[in-house]
Amino acid sequence: MARADLDKQPTDVRRMFDTVARRYDLTNDLMTAGIQRSWRRSMVAAVAPRRGDLVLDLAAGTGSSSEPFAAHGATAVPCDFSVGMLRQGRKVRPGLPFVAGDGTRLPFLDDTFDAVTISYGLRNFVDPLAGLREMRRVTRPGGRLVVCEFSRPVNGALRTVYLDGVMRALPRIASVTASAPDAYVYLAESIRAWPDQPELAAMVAEAGWQRPEWRNLTGGIVALHRATA
């Protein structure tokens, strides 16, 4: 059984991602019907990486979320605690400097990065507030945070179709491509239980970040939360 529960025990989360690693990129693309590429473009625009910037992409998995920053001339450092995801990342994206590390105890000095990003990762942390604090610690003063995460659709009808329809169908869709379809039961559960946009912004502020704000993508299915160190 590869699936984590909503208590998000790090060992279970790590093992679950180890199991889905080999087919993670493919399943991701198929399940989001490619929309995720436009979410990635919005993410890059929000981070606005400059040539020479050092960008930490936390919970980077196979590096699919880190690659666009490198493509814009930044040095992107993908960090993750799943050895399976890191191994797959090194295989398919050998040019990226993958680092093994837990987001609640990062292996970096204070004030190291110009920007810190996390895509679809924070929801899996046993203690997301501790993760946001740790991201703050390793970001230089004036540096930026961008969190890309599934969120709460703002329109009532879209919310019902998405949360009651799509989320229930997700494990069946995943069974076509995923190496461990059960993990996608956890994905649906964790999305439904995740804080909405204002709640996450409040958590970002509580972690010590300045001026948290967010932008909804695809009606709030995904939200980008931005803040400054």
Ligand SMILES: C[S@@+](CC[C@H](N)C(=O)[O-])C[C@H]1O[C@@H](n2cnc3c(N)ncnc32)[C@H](O)[C@@H]1O
């Ligand atoms: C859904 S994947 C996202 C991968 C990638 N960022 C993307 O956008 O496709 C979530 C990743 O978060 C990682 N993760 C979860 N909790 C973590 C933690 N405490 N520290 C480091 N990585 C973590 C998992 O190992 C997994 O690779």
